[in-house]
Amino acid sequence: MRTTTGWRADPGETALRKAALERRELRADDIAVRIDYCGVCHSDLHALEAHAARSEGPLVPGHEFTGTVTGVGGGVTRFAAGDAVAVGNIVDSCGTCAMCLRGQENFCREFPTLTYGGADRRDGTTTQGAYAREYVVRERFAHPLPAGLDPAAAAPLMCAGVTVWEPLRALGVGPGTRVAVAGLGGLGHLAVRFAVALGAETTVITRSPGKADDARRLGAHDVIASSDEQRTAAARDRFDVVVDTVAVAHDLGPYLRMVAVDGTLSHLGHLGPVTVETTDLLIGRKHLSSAGSGGLPATAAMLEFCAEHGVAADIELLPSSRVNEALDRLRRNEVRYRFVLDMSDLP
Structure with missing residues (x-):
């Protein structure tokens, strides 16, 4: 040995x-x-x-x-x-x-x-x-x-990198795609960098307003505070892909409602059980996916x-x-x- x-x-x-x-x-x-x-x-x-x-x-x-x-x-x-x-x-x-x-x-x-x-x-x-x-x-x-x-x-x-890279590529992210990244941590900051480099219009959704400057430094075109009810309501049906990197159990409904018709919520950050309201998928023919490594x-x-x-x-x-x-x-x-x-x- x-x-x-x-x-x-x-x-x-x-x-x-x-x-x-x-x-x-x-x-x-x-x-x-x-x-x-x-x-x-x-x-x-x-x-x-x-x-x-x-x-x-x-x-x-x-x-x-x-x-x-x-x-x-x-x-x-x-x-x-x-x-x-x-x-x-x-x-x-x-x-x-x-x-x-x-x-x-x-x-x-x-x-x-x-x-x-x-x-x-x-x-x-x-x-x-x-x-x-x-x-x-x-x-x-x-x-x-x-x-x-x-x-x-x-x-x-x-x-962290390949965990967000694979779904971004599988979902066809590129120029003309509207992407939101929920959570700005180890996975999320790399998802932002990849989405921007792939040519997507990229938004960060964060519960930490203090991360807005970081999000823009990473290349994000917009930042939405998840606590801002007016902004989140205005983002309904806005994004082709939402990459959810939040690492704790949470409600997927608010993110699914931001997904556009035929768009996808890619749930990556939390591996435990989730509950989804079927109507959040039904209205807009939305997709829920996941990936790992x-x-x-x-x-x-x-x-x-x-x-x-x-x-x-x-x-x-x-x-x-x-x-x-x-x-x-x-x-x-x-x-x-x-x-x-x-x-x-x-x-």
């Missing part, structure tokens, strides 16, 4: 401590990646809280990272030592189901192997995430990091688009030794708009 250092939560705990970690030896199609930067995602918080409740084994979070190839297996053809790479929250899939065959490994019918907390498809061991200095991954699930992309600001593209072709296309159009995340960069501080502040929503850990303080 290979050894590295990372940040691990022990059984029954949410706090992370520095620990020695084991990685598998390189298989023929593996690459070893020195992790340089890793994003801190809300799902990391959820995973740590669930882990503490179960008290089953250790947990190493982290599933959106960039780094440098340090070693390759004997059958690797796409990468060499020294290459800059990016890896997201999926590190394997069955490769044979209908979803995998169409490049939607994120919807693998046998469930994809997640970057942490998943089961390795060959030996059954539990995957340990990227709050660490090294990761070993199949070359197929790593992406070349295009030149010109800042590796720290690119790390959140591998989860991204397949390999879409992720590669997103990275190239970001390099071409200068799209990256707004980040606060912290040394990895401050990971618990980052998680605590994320719980309090004290970040604009993504924490990224600099892993260079690990041996």
